[in-house]
Amino acid sequence: MHFLKRNFKTIIFYMLILGTAGTLIAYFLAGSTYDYEEYYSLSEPLTTTQEDELSIGLNQEINSRYEGEAASIGYSSESQYLTLNVDSMSQSELSTIKTQFDSIMDSMGIQYEDGVDVTITTDSNTVFKLVIIGVSLLVGVILGVIHGTRNRRIETDEDVRYYLNEKTLGIF
Numbered sequence: 725m726h727f728l729k730r731n732f733k734t735i736i737f738y739m740l741i742l743g744t745a746g747t748l749i750a751y752f753l754a755g756s757t758y759d760y761e762e763y764y765s766l767s768e769p770l771t772t773t774q775e776d777e778l779s780i781g782l783n784q785e786i787n788s789r790y791e792g793e794a795a796s797i798g799y800s801s802e803s804q805y806l807t808l809n810v811d812s813m814s815q816s817e818l819s820t821i822k823t824q825f826d827s828i829m830d831s832m833g834i835q836y837e838d839g840v841d842v843t844i845t846t847d848s849n850t851v852f853k854l855v856i857i858g859v860s861l862l863v864g865v866i867l868g869v870i871h872g873t874r875n876r877r878i879e880t881d882e883d884v885r886y887y888l889n890e891k892t893l894g895i896f
Contacts, residue, residue, distance in 0.1 A: 726886050731872030738868035739861055746860025750853040760810040760818050761843040767835040769804050774832065778806075781828040786821050795821050806836070812847055 770778070778797060786795050790813075798807040810821055829836055878884060881892045 726882065727872060730883070731868070731875065734872050734875070735865060735868030738871065739864035742860045742864035742867070743857065746857045749860070750856040754849045754852050754856065755814060756846055756848045757812045757814060758810075758818055759812065759845045759847060760808070760822075761841075762808045762822070762838065763841040764806040764808070764829075765837040765840045766804045766806055767837075769801055770799055770806070770834070774834065775799055777832060778828065778834075781832070782825065785824050785828055790817075795825065805840070818844075 782795055782797060787793055793811075794813060794817075795808060795810045798809065799805075808822070808825055810818055813821065826838065876887075878887060881895065884890055884892050
């Protein structure tokens with residue numbers, strides 16, 4: 725009990741320092757990603773050839789730059805809606821992909837109205853961030869305990885009684 729009473733502030737100090745560092749690391753290192761879905765209203769229905777060319781252009785221009793399939797399209801000939809789906813990308817990557825996709829559609833001469841329905845959902849990696857913060861707090865506790873065990877300075881009357889088993893005669 726004497727150890728905890730004597731070193732409580734040190735342990736809390738280490739926890740605060742490393743907890744703050746862990747929070748900053750979790751915020752910047754494990755940033756949020758987004759899932760994006762946008763519907764394009766087409767003025768004319770796409771032919772099968774145009775749909776295939778659009779898929780090929782999407783794979784060559786966009787998906788080749790990212791691991792796996794970053795973006796995909798879906799087309800409904802009945803409603804003449806084209807959907808662009810992007811999974812787990814940062815905000816800057818989303819805007820780049822959207823711009824590239826719009827330029828592909830423009831180069832193919834497809835007339836469209838974008839932004840008919842846009843859905844953006846956040847995948848904030850909450851569990852990963854909590855693990856980073858928890859580990860940094862645990863490391864703070866461990867470092868605080870280590871620092872406390874190495875601290876053998878005699879500072880108070882209680883330290884004299886605890887470490888030296890002597891009574892104090894006075895205080896300077």
